[in-house]
Amino acid sequence: MLRGPFQMRLEEPSLRSAGPPAAEVRCGGFRVVFDEGEPSVRLVPGERRLSQAITAAVVQGLSDAPALLAEALRVHAPARPYDVVEVTLAPGELTHGEASSLGTGCIRLSLGEQTPVEHAVSIARHEALHLLLASSLRGGERWNDPELAFADWIVRGIESGRDSRLPRFHAPLPQLLEPVARSRLDVQQQLAAVASAPGAARKYFGEPLFAELQRLDSQSDRAAVEQRQLWVVEAALGTHYLETAGRLHLEDGDGLIPIVLDDWLADYEEYSRAVANPPSGAGNLWRLSESGWSRDPVVRLSVAAQALQADDHCHFRGDRFTHAAEPVIWKNRGRIRLPLRAREARPRPPPIHGFRAVLREVEAPQAMALVEQAARAGAHLFEARVLWPRILSRLLAANLPAPATQPMAVPLVQLVDSGHGSAAQRAFEEWKAAAAALRAVVGAHAVHVPRIAEPQDAATLADMPRAPASVQLVHASPPSAADLLAARQLAARRPVRGALFRDHLDGGRAYERLPDLDAPLDPRYRDDVWLSASRLPERLEDLPGLVDEATKDGRLTTPVSHLLAMIAIGLEECHYPRPR
Ligand SMILES: [Zn+2]
Known part of the structure; x- marks a missing residue:
């Protein structure tokens, strides 16, 4: 039933604005499947509210990912590395996602009934990028490994499209990078200090990033604030590594960003298990x-x-x-x-x-x-x-x-x-x-x-x-x-x-x-x-x-x-x- 209007909206520029939903249905979630390449949506029975803008947002996020990958890594994006996208609806506004490249590839998303449309776009894009990296780079499944914070940083860096508003790191590098955080948990623990111990947090994140984190801080929904702060840190780190790798560009146009990222991911994996030094630009x-x-x-x-x-x-x-x-x-x-x-x-x-x-x-x-x-x-x-x-x-x-x-x-x-x-x-x-x-x-x-x-x-x-x-x-x-x-x-x-x-x-x-x-x-x-x-x-x-x-x-x-x-x-x- 969503099919007709849903396929038309792919070209609609107004999609990202969170205007009033055009249509709303009751369901438990939906699946996006690909019949001869074209996405179509199948509803799953249930009682949660789903607006048509959300289904459209998920498909938009999926379709945005290949161009972002090609732009950031200067590689040709591989064919769609997943066959099914499963979306479950939940209360609230938080989003979660996971991707697996086993079999023909699958993305699972959880969206809150109150999730803003732009967040639905970004979570779908995020998981699609994990799978695109896993299928085009030699690090393979490691680019999907939730334990490897580095993989997430790179995905966030690609997503942000080198946004000039993201804080950059300059020498002397802040403690976040020297030595670089071993895990997401490392970063999250330091985020707690933004409000409670700003002096320490400023030293850890460096002034530009700290200022941005403070700007995001507010008394309202703590979980949402912390999630947004974490994403900014990850996007800043990913952008840092993408830009560092990009400097190895050679004059014959033979960009080597993917090879360097793959190497850093392998280095990071050893580092996060405490058996090696952190990745650096030493190659x-x-x-x-x-x-x-x-x-x-x-x-x-x-x-x-x-x-x-x-x-x-x-x-x-x-x-x-x-x-x-x-x-x-x-x-x-x-x-x-x-x-x-x-x-x-x-x-x-x-x-x-x-x-x-x-x-x-x-x-x-x-x-x-x-x-x-x-x-x-x-x-x-x-x-x-x-x-x-x-x-x-x-x-x-x-x-x-x-x-x-x-x-x-x-x-x-x-x-x-x-x-x-x-x-x-x-x-x-x-x-x-x-x-x-x-x-x-x-x-x-x-x-x-x-x-x-x-x-x-x-x-x-x-x-x-x-x-x-x-x-x-x-x-x-x-x-x-x-x-x-x-x-x-x-x-x-x-x-x-x-x-x-x-x-x-x-x-x-x-x-x-x-x-x-x-x-x-x-x-x-x-x-x-x-x-x-x-x-x-x-x-x-x-x-x-x-x-x-x-x-x-x-x-x-x-x-x-x-x-x-x-x-x-x-x-x-x-x-x-x-x-x-
Ligand atoms: Zn991720």
Whole structure:
């Protein structure tokens, strides 16, 4: 019954004014569901009063969230990460909300019968932002964790849209930030002092924020006052961190706000459990060839290999690896993070120059000799994904010392069952055997060999939670239009480094029926071919020969060659959707 007028009001500018409700019904609450993307409202039986303005406000808040996220983080907001919004009505005017990204995602709100319309807008927007962060950033569910005050600060900061009226913090920073509050409770305890011990509160919050908190103070509804005060503190903190992260902006437009926020969230989690120092701006951005981020040749080449694969679609020209055009690395507390975002498709020097450049800054004659050896016989013109297995197999065979790092996330090879289960199962066995053979010969580096996952159909894959690392899809047959479409749709939402099809791409016939789709999230994405191997490596010293044979035509072929192309030692890959 609310449906008709309710959908019309989405464009109504007067929505936010808390004017007299146009229509009122009796119910216990309502659910917002999405039929073919369009929101519609279903009432739940009950006796509380609900005005139409409130239902409209909730939908407005939900629809405001993606643009706010895109603006604050300079990422492209992901598809709606929730399927249901449940609203319960209660007495009074307080609002509560919680969000969960489990399953298809759910938002639960509790609104008072007297809740002002603008508060209904903001609570819905707030919970939607939690879920958008959880689905687009690598911190995942932690962005929904009510125990992590930092996640809430960032959400409040995004909500406030960097409002210039919010108090800012200036050096010397107030006690609230040095060291930063460990929890919401920390902040709430200090808020009690605003009225009772203003001197202490002024020191804790700093003058500008303290003045704002005092302005909000009043004798009326205490709970509402404290809630509003807490929100202002959280919005000020969130804005502070968003603005600090924003200063790391690079000249090529490659904003790195999400990677920094994710790192700070991870730091904050440890800090809130008292096992680490508070998050700070201590991380650093480096250009690929700069020496400061690591002196280990295997790590440096691993990072270069994955960064350069993102440019494999470029036309290769020239031999100068110019500093300003190099990919960047973020390093914080010893952890090396490689942001993988699509870069401008301009001519780039062949990848061999990138591999040489990362070694030039450190003393690594043996690794340099192996790189040159791998690039012989025309391979100096190969793409990064093809040249890297040739280099890596030599590094491994030469037993070059490499850091004994446990990977945070091992790449995943996901077999796709396109409806002929037995073929997918055979392909799975083949890939599993290749990975096992590789693990058996590479010794301590076995932990870096990609994991091979049991075949799943495309629909199941689309609903599975996001894997911690980028996924390589592997099909047991040449591409059908349906396979391609499913792979591309998945790649637009999740980090997918490619879709491999058996034997050939069927002359590209399936491509003619493909609709326009969003760009893949992982810039390394490609539809490619895999071929069965005639033999698997049995000894480490055989590996370079086998890989050279598999890549002799400048393409990856066997499972072993594809697996090596994915291996990266000593880094974490990060994926963030680029803004449009
Ligand atoms: Zn929250």
